Amino acid sequence: xxxxxxSRRRLLAGxxxxxxxxxxxxxxLPVGDESGPDQPPVSLAxxxxxxxxxxxxxxxxxxxxxxxxxxxxxxxxxxxxxxxxPSIPNEAVAADLGSDRERAASGIDRxxxxxxxxxxxxxxxxxRERAATVRGAYRAATGDGDAAAAAERRQAVRADLxxxxxxVTYRARSTREAVLAYDPVESLxxxxxxxxxxxxAYPDDPVGEPFRAGEAVGHVETARATLDDATGLRExxxxxxxxxxxxxxxxxxxxxxxxxxxxxxxxxxRESLSGVPSGDDLQDTVARELLRETxxxxxxxxxxIDGAMDRGAYATAVVAAGRAxxxxxxxxxxxxxxxxxxYREPVTRAxxxxxxxRARAAVADIEEAxxxxxxxxxxxxxxxxxxYASDLVEDGYGSVVRVRALLVHAVLLARSAPAAATFxxxxx
Amino acid sequence: xxxxxxxxxxxAxxxxxxxxxxxxxSDSASNSYPSRNRSIDDYELxxxxxxxxxxxxxxxxxxxxxxxxxxxxxxxxxxxxxxGEAALSELTFADAPAARTLRSFCAATDFDAAxxxxxxxxxxACREIxxxxxxxxxxxxxxxxxxxxxxxxxxxxxANVDCDADETHTVGFAIRLPVxxxxxxxxGRGMAGSCQGPAGRPEVFNGSVTVDGSVTTPNGGDDA
Numbered sequence: 244x245x246x247x248x249x250s251r252r253r254l255l256a257g258x259x260x261x262x263x264x265x266x267x268x269x270x271x272l273p274v275g276d277e278s279g280p281d282q283p284p285v286s287l288a289x290x291x292x293x294x295x296x297x298x299x300x301x302x303x304x305x306x307x308x309x310x311x312x313x314x315x316x317x318x319x320x321x322x323x324x325x326x327x328x329p330s331i332p333n334e335a336v337a338a339d340l341g342s343d344r345e346r347a348a349s350g351i352d353r354x355x356x357x358x359x360x361x362x363x364x365x366x367x368x369x370x371r372e373r374a375a376t377v378r379g380a381y382r383a384a385t386g387d388g389d390a391a392a393a394a395e396r397r398q399a400v401r402a403d404l405x406x407x408x409x410x411v412t413y414r415a416r417s418t419r420e421a422v423l424a425y426d427p428v429e430s431l432x433x434x435x436x437x438x439x440x441x442x443x444a445y446p447d448d449p450v451g452e453p454f455r456a457g458e459a460v461g462h463v464e465t466a467r468a469t470l471d472d473a474t475g476l477r478e479x480x481x482x483x484x485x486x487x488x489x490x491x492x493x494x495x496x497x498x499x500x501x502x503x504x505x506x507x508x509x510x511x512x513r514e515s516l517s518g519v520p521s522g523d524d525l526q527d528t529v530a531r532e533l534l535r536e537t538x539x540x541x542x543x544x545x546x547x548i549d550g551a552m553d554r555g556a557y558a559t560a561v562v563a564a565g566r567a568x569x570x571x572x573x574x575x576x577x578x579x580x581x582x583x584x585x586y587r588e589p590v591t592r593a594x595x596x597x598x599x600x601r602a603r604a605a606v607a608d609i610e611e612a613x614x615x616x617x618x619x620x621x622x623x624x625x626x627x628x629x630x631y632a633s634d635l636v637e638d639g640y641g642s643v644v645r646v647r648a649l650l651v652h653a654v655l656l657a658r659s660a661p662a663a664a665t666f667x668x669x670x671x
Numbered sequence: 672x673x674x675x676x677x678x679x680x681x682x683a684x685x686x687x688x689x690x691x692x693x694x695x696x697s698d699s700a701s702n703s704y705p706s707r708n709r710s711i712d713d714y715e716l717x718x719x720x721x722x723x724x725x726x727x728x729x730x731x732x733x734x735x736x737x738x739x740x741x742x743x744x745x746x747x748x749x750x751x752x753x754x755g756e757a758a759l760s761e762l763t764f765a766d767a768p769a770a771r772t773l774r775s776f777c778a779a780t781d782f783d784a785a786x787x788x789x790x791x792x793x794x795x796a797c798r799e800i801x802x803x804x805x806x807x808x809x810x811x812x813x814x815x816x817x818x819x820x821x822x823x824x825x826x827x828x829x830a831n832v833d834c835d836a837d838e839t840h841t842v843g844f845a846i847r848l849p850v851x852x853x854x855x856x857x858x859g860r861g862m863a864g865s866c867q868g869p870a871g872r873p874e875v876f877n878g879s880v881t882v883d884g885s886v887t888t889p890n891g892g893d894d895a
Contacts, residue, residue: 331830331831332830332831332832332833332834333797333827333828333829333830333831333832333833333834334797334834334835334836335795335797335798335827335828335834335836336797336827336830338836339827383830384830385830386831443867448829450829450830450831451829451830452826452827453827453830454827455867458867
């Protein structure tokens, strides 16, 4: 097996794409091409953002390595069935199948550097899907495609998915652990549901449309892999905990109440932010970008709560509510600072570095929270923003104004996460 | 009506037919959401493939010489809207089965009631181009000017077709539209890189409810 899982020591030493980029010495930009006339060009490198030590994963027990191992073994077995130079009369199909196979194979051999084990599992599922897609296309192209078998497999995964969903009663040692353990399970179930849909349909003539056949096969493979991971996570949690009881009622009630809290808090903060300048008065400033960003994420998180409630994913709804509360608090803090005149000055390299330092410190404080795992779950959007800012710099895309606004937002989200976690924990 | 020339009357009638057909089409007009383009559903289609990769037709008396560069695409491209016999007679077709197929189809058209949108384009020997949909600009058509727009997509030919990825073929499409027109001063073409997914945009629900309960007839637009 290839090296793929990072130890906690390495994780805390700062893996993640930001760190990886920095270590690789990647420098990007001059960023600033899309900034306004008041913003002088600023040259940034990923080193200016630097590595970020992610807090420990919110999942309450260790994720079994056997889950990733199963994906890797399956992916390799699938690819083994496809020759490196497929012999197919249509040369274009043969060439593209060959290059797809090569990409899938090289993907399997790359190390997975996602800081959280569930992220690494997702990476392995994607690799398994690519391998299944190639194998499915190859079989179709060589006349071995079987529409009936493909439909049967899809239906079998769907039936298993329904059975598993019906069996989720949020058995856990506490309501808090139920949220932490079943939020990823519910996310996996939702993902499996998306992949088990009969679109794209397996073609009636697989030889005529081998790549569509491959895509259909790949989707079903991912649905199966995702359901396997959901099953494995639940089993892993229950194996490590004794005295678990069903928490469905408690988690659902908490989700309902916390969703209401998020909406009421949003209303209160909206009211308190009267007098904040409009975007028109803040052209080309970090303030404008920050206002836009903080407003958007609040609405998005509220939508996440509603979506999760609608599909009965109550643990996901609780996490969404916690993220919404952190986002609303970040919105309030940003709005008040902007009302007081902050974030209007041009961005400099020094200001980006200073903001990145503050983001790093705020993320580090998540581990000191009263409810650190919940805080990590609620602080995840901050980590994503730091990573995104680093990607923008590495790719030379966007503007320094946007990069700094993302980092400021990350600071505020990370600082808000511990308090939001305490608020939620007290209500679970 | 009686003072309209016969051709204009046919134009109006044909446009009306197209309008009714278009009501169920992807770009069909609704009472509330008028669309600039009208999808045509009752077209007739002929297509042909020339595996030598030569030009299928050209304006004027001669065809462009065979491209020395096998990948030179411009000499295989062609696009004409035929609204009458005269437009057809201005074209020269290649002496090849694919070109003859297209010419026969065009020649069999009753230009008093229909028009033809004729296209040719290069395609890799291992790939094919599929026709997806055709529409016309309603405002231009109301003035006797036919502006068709055809959408295509690219796909692989079946995996068991023996073909050389480095060779280029020519494909031609003749789309007979149930629309008479005086002229055509423009035409369009779209090409999707993949044929997956539905052709065209989702259909618009063409409702006819009124606040007073009276019955209205979906008119499909203003050019009928």
